[in-house]
Amino acid sequence: RHGILVVDNRPSYTVTITPAEFKNENIGYISTILHLDPEFIKERIRKGRLYNRFAPVKIKRDSDFQALSTVEENRSKLPGVDYQIESKRFYPSQAKAAHLFGYTKEVSDQQVSEKPNEYRPGDITGASGLEAKYEPLLRGQKGYEFITVNARGEMLGTYNDGKNDVPVKEGNDLFLALDADLQAFAESLMVGKTGAVVAMDPSDGGILALASAPDYDLTVFGSGTSYEEWNHLNTDPQRPLFNRATLTKYPPGSTFKMVLAAAALQEGIISSNWAINCPGEFRFGTKVFKDHLAHGPTNIIESIQRSCNVYYYQVMLKTGLSLWTQYGSEFGFGSPTGIDIGEENPGLLPSQEYFDKVYGKGKWTQGYLVSLGIGQGELGVSPLQMVCYASALATRGIYHIPHVVEKVRDKETGLLRDVTKEVRTIDIGDQVWNIIHEGMKRCVNAPGGTGAAARVSGITVAGKTGTAQNPHDKKDHAWFIGFAPANDPKIAICVLVENAGFGGAVAAPIAGLCIEKYLYGHLVRNTMHPNPANIAPTDTTATSD
Numbered sequence: 353r354h355g356i357l358v359v360d361n362r363p364s365y366t367v368t369i370t371p372a373e374f375k376n377e378n379i380g381y382i383s384t385i386l387h388l389d390p391e392f393i394k395e396r397i398r399k400g401r402l403y404n405r406f407a408p409v410k411i412k413r414d415s416d417f418q419a420l421s422t423v424e425e426n427r428s429k430l431p432g433v434d435y436q437i438e439s440k441r442f443y444p445s446q447a448k449a450a451h452l453f454g455y456t457k458e459v460s461d462q463q464v465s466e467k468p469n470e471y472r473p474g475d476i477t478g479a480s481g482l483e484a485k486y487e488p489l490l491r492g493q494k495g496y497e498f499i500t501v502n503a504r505g506e507m508l509g510t511y512n513d514g515k516n517d518v519p520v521k522e523g524n525d526l527f528l529a530l531d532a533d534l535q536a537f538a539e540s541l542m543v544g545k546t547g548a549v550v551a552m553d554p555s556d557g558g559i560l561a562l563a564s565a566p567d568y569d570l571t572v573f574g575s576g577t578s579y580e581e582w583n584h585l586n587t588d589p590q591r592p593l594f595n596r597a598t599l600t601k602y603p604p605g606s607t608f609k610m611v612l613a614a615a616a617l618q619e620g621i622i623s624s625n626w627a628i629n630c631p632g633e634f635r636f637g638t639k640v641f642k643d644h645l646a647h648g649p650t651n652i653i654e655s656i657q658r659s660c661n662v663y664y665y666q667v668m669l670k671t672g673l674s675l676w677t678q679y680g681s682e683f684g685f686g687s688p689t690g691i692d693i694g695e696e697n698p699g700l701l702p703s704q705e706y707f708d709k710v711y712g713k714g715k716w717t718q719g720y721l722v723s724l725g726i727g728q729g730e731l732g733v734s735p736l737q738m739v740c741y742a743s744a745l746a747t748r749g750i751y752h753i754p755h756v757v758e759k760v761r762d763k764e765t766g767l768l769r770d771v772t773k774e775v776r777t778i779d780i781g782d783q784v785w786n787i788i789h790e791g792m793k794r795c796v797n798a799p800g801g802t803g804a805a806a807r808v809s810g811i812t813v814a815g816k817t818g819t820a821q822n823p824h825d826k827k828d829h830a831w832f833i834g835f836a837p838a839n840d841p842k843i844a845i846c847v848l849v850e851n852a853g854f855g856g857a858v859a860a861p862i863a864g865l866c867i868e869k870y871l872y873g874h875l876v877r878n879t880m881h882p883n884p885a886n887i888a889p890t891d892t893t894a895t896s897d
Contacts, residue, residue, distance in 0.1 A: 353560070353758075356532045359453055361439035365415045367423060368408035369393070371401040373432030373506070382433060385422045386412045403464075403473050406501065410474035414440060443570060447535035451564045451595040452693055452756060454481020455573040479573075482756060485694045486526060489760060495520030527759040527768070529558025534870045538563040541862045546590065547829075547849040548597035550739040551866060554841045556773055557743065557752025559691070560870065562736075568592040598696035601732035602848070605818030605855065606659045606802075607831045608680075608727030610745060610788050613652060613664075615679035616671045617784040624787055627651040630662040636722055641665050656791025659802045659817060661726045668725025669718060676724065677703040682778045683741045684751060685733055690774070691754040700732040728821055735846045738833050743844035745792070746814070746835035748785040749778035792816055793838050802856040806834060806864035809876050813867055814838040817855035827851040832859035836867045843870050 367386060374397065383390040393411060400409035412419070415435065423433055441456060457479045459471045470491075471477065478487035496518040498511035510517075531551075538549040542565035551560040572581055585593050616622045632646030643661040647654070655663035668676065680686065686701030700706075702724065707716045723729035736754065744751045753774040760769045792814035796803040803815040815834025822828055830852040835841040845866055847859040868875055 353529055353531050353558075354533075356445055358443065358445045358447055358449065358528070358530065358532050360442045360444055362442040364413060364438050364440040365420055365435050366410050366438050367412040367415050367419065367433065367435045369397060369400070369411050370406065370408050370432040370434070371397050372405040375431060378430055378433070382411075382430065385419055386415065387419075388412060399461075399473060407472070408434060408436070410436075413438070441570065441573075445532045445536065447530070447532045448539055448567055448570065449530070449535050449562070450481075450567045450570050451597060452481055452530070452535075452559075452562045453570060454483035454485075454693065455479055455570055456483050457573060480695065481693045482526065482528075485692050486757065490523040490526070492523035492763075493521035494518075522763045524763055525761040526757050527761065528756055529553060529556075529560065529758045530562075530756060531560045531870060533873075534866060535561040535563060537561075537869050538862075538866055539565070539567070541865060542849075545849050546596070546851065547847070548600070548735040549845070549847050549862065549866060550597050550735045551843055551845045551870065552739045552743050552752075552754060554743040554746040554750075554752070554835060554844045557740075557754045557775070558758060559754055559756045560843060561866070562597050562693075562756070564594075564596040564598075566590045566592045595695060596735070596848070596850075598691065598693070598734055598736045600734050600848070601697050601699050602734075602829055602850075603729065603731050603820040604727040604733045604738060605820035605829070605831050606661070606726055607738065607816045607818035607833045607855070608731065608733075609656060609659070609664050609725075610792070610816065611680050611683055611685075611741075612667055612671060612676060612725055613656065613788060613791075614780055614784055615675045616667050617652070617787060618679075618780050619671070619675055621670050621675075622652065622667060624652055624783070628663055628666055630660050632662070634662045634665040634722070636665070636669075636719055637717075639719060641722055652787055653791045653794065656788065656816065657794035657798055657801050659795070664725040665722050668721050673702075673704055673707075673721055673724075676721075677701060680731075683744055684737055685731075685741070689736055689740055689754050691736060692756055692771075696736060697732075697734055699734055699737055700730060702730045706730075727818060735848045738831070738846040738848075739844055742833040742835055742846055743841075744778060745785075745788060745833075746841035746844050748782070749780050751776050751778055789814060789838065792834065796834065796860075803832065803834070803860045805856055805860040806832060806867070808836065808864050808868045808871070811836050811867065811871055812838040813864065815860065815863065817860055819853070819855045822851060827853055830855040830858035832856075832863045834863055834867070836871065843867055 379390050379393050383393055396409050396411055456476045459475045459477050464471045478484040498516045500508045500511045538561045542563055545565050549563045627649055630647035630650050632643050634641045647658050647660045650660045650663050680701045688696050688698045740754055757771050795801040796806050796813045796815045802817040806813050806815050813834055813836040818831030820829040830849040832847045832855050835844040845863050847863045849858045852858040
């Protein structure tokens, strides 16, 4: 976004063995030089002979100077052993963005057999994230040198003075929507936590930051990942390889209330004046559904501001499942967003067909719907879906398909090409948007609002907190979605912190700090402390949702 280099290449020296020239009695010596298991080298040479015994086989990537010096000094004793100058990924910024950038790894035997014209053993390919999605553009094209050999396979020199050689073609460059400073800052706020922060530009769907915690060090994959390192990443109980920004499927809690509000208002089921009296609980049949406070008389704007559950229990029953599902689908839930980093979970948006299939037609009741009204029950979403939702709320129904890559630069021509950006419109009236925006502004900025901890000095933030019950007997998940400035949105954001408690107490402060960092370029508050939004101690409702 600002011309900061976030992923580059560095020279790397790879030791190779040409099977046709190599003598097996040297395996022990070369394994000592390179600190490799002799069996590993034998297997590499065996596969190399099967593929092409005259082609160099890559044995050790990113070799150090001492190993290269030893190989160079003993060339006469090590026929067939050589080294090549290759490249490896280098990450010069403070932004780790492991789940967004993705990692590269050596191609598998299956990939070589499926695409023999593109890959050969030892090649590196994108395995996840942008590296995988944009592999055809990043890879470039191989170059070839033709060499004359005798009947014994010994090299005699170049063929035809190199006139038949094919030059390499460098891969293209990607220009990202990412704000590297915001990415690094979001990552720092999630240290020691589990969850995700996703920020988006509401004007075009460009991803400003996508941080999943815990994450991992991409440099581990730069020189060939050992079995021990790979096993550690895969068996770590915190699952650092799992992208919580795109693959989680959690109930969003009260952050989903604006979907129901939009459906009920747009369809004329309730008016802006429709109000209820909240006693702190709602009885439906023999079951009692609790609220976190007794809110008293509450209208639609106040229901968003204070996050009144009783209001939405009743609105859900008036609206019905079909309309709720329809509007949820309009806001992108239940489907992949189409983001250009590949892997994502479509989530779960329950429908009548879903309930009929799971519970049997006629065997489920309206009681199943009450929890859906406050974003609980079988509803499941990802932070990425939620930031797209927040962006659509900010833009009054303009839904942008999220993207990370903005432009591609052709290395041969130097020309920049824009990436196609998809957009659609959610058909909801201005009066409905006005009501929702007012409620979200009051949620953060008015007394009694549950999102007070997301306040930013000099900027009106609109937002909504959520505290989602965890069915696995752990603490609730904390959510916050929002956008700012409220009347001219430049950033939409979603924060999820797993097993952390109240959204207003945990997720909202992180969102406020990220908004402040992005819009001001720095923090205007002096220091990080337990009360980063400078909320007065008497405002106890900040932790109520």
